[in-house]
Amino acid sequence: MNAILQAHALGKRYGQRQALADCTLDFPLGRVVGLVGPNGAGKTTLLKIACGMLAPTTGRIEVLGEQPNGATAQLARVGYVAQDTPTYASLSVADHLKFGAKMNPAWDAKLAQARVEQLGLNPKQKAGKLSGGQRAQLALTMAVAKRPELLILDEPVASLDPLARRDFLRHLMESVAEHDTSVILSSHLVSDLERVCDYLVVLVSSRVQLAGETDDLLAQHHRIVCTRRQESDLPAGLEVISAEHTDRQSTFVVRSDSELPAGDWSAEHLELEDLVLTYLERPVEHGGDTAMQPTGAAR
């Protein structure tokens, strides 16, 4: 087994609504994978399929080399923190740890205890009385103390203030470094993920728009500014991701797998956030039927 997750043509349909379509992915082991996309893009659907809570309508998926099926043995290998980091409001922090110990064969009580102390949580405090940041940390503690091989976190920091966000991510990264855990986490904001992810997936309208190692993606994309010209006048081998024109100038975001050829233009790399925004704004091609559609940009 050398992949966190492998999906082939994965799809999920709820009645008339296609929540996930034609999703083909391969996440190498030991990565922190960031799943970015607007709300409703299919992030939660993909994560729920990955941990066996939802069955796909089409395609195949393997997580840690096994088909997700919700069986106990497999659940022990995957730690899942659902959206809004749920805890049991009427249970105390200490009760949460007892509950975790009872439910999980590989529960690391020492680790859980140490984390609660490090976070300064009062064991007698009811979870319902904790701050949002503390609740998120408690949910993370519950997932981490299972000692899973893979942690799946759905929008873990969305409801947190910037300080609590930073705190949460610090603790998450510490536990990744300590236990070599692989991670998949989602967010609708790139800025939450760019420091912690080394693999990025952009999901738009239920489809994968971009996926790859963060460093590779940054190296492959350039913003080119030149005198006004059409896409077809650019050298072969450049995939145009976006094009904007004024009456005398053209600006392209291009992707090239080899080094960018020299040309009569100025070229610069994009920040990760700009790169992701370019893909979020790009029209989604649905199964090839619109692949030939003119962009309308170069008239």
Place this chain on the structure above:
Amino acid sequence: MIDFHVDARSGIAPYLQIVRQVRQALLLGLLAEGDKLPTVKEVVAKVAINPNTVSKAYRELEHLGLAAGKPGVGTFITRSLGHASLIEHGPLQQELRAWMDKARAAGLTEPGIEAMFQNTLRESAEEEK
């Protein structure tokens, strides 16, 4: 022990930022041969970045011959940079400081001072060649 910081907006790959900070610390004499770098876990627990980023930076430092990893112990600085650290060039730094005070007095702002410094540095480097 030194601390790292990472600026996601700088346009410089995070691992290179760490490499650069180690080089700077060596030049400033904050790090010397035999010093231990913080462990990957210590770095990520402080600055919330991906552990692989830190490992990659340390591998690059090893590649540059500035550090060496000892399995199970940590990563150590293996040599000091340059003939003398910047600290030992105190008089030079004082002259630069005096020049900057003069530039400010002449009405130059910080970006202006920086631009002039960078330009002059580039010119002198080109003349050296």
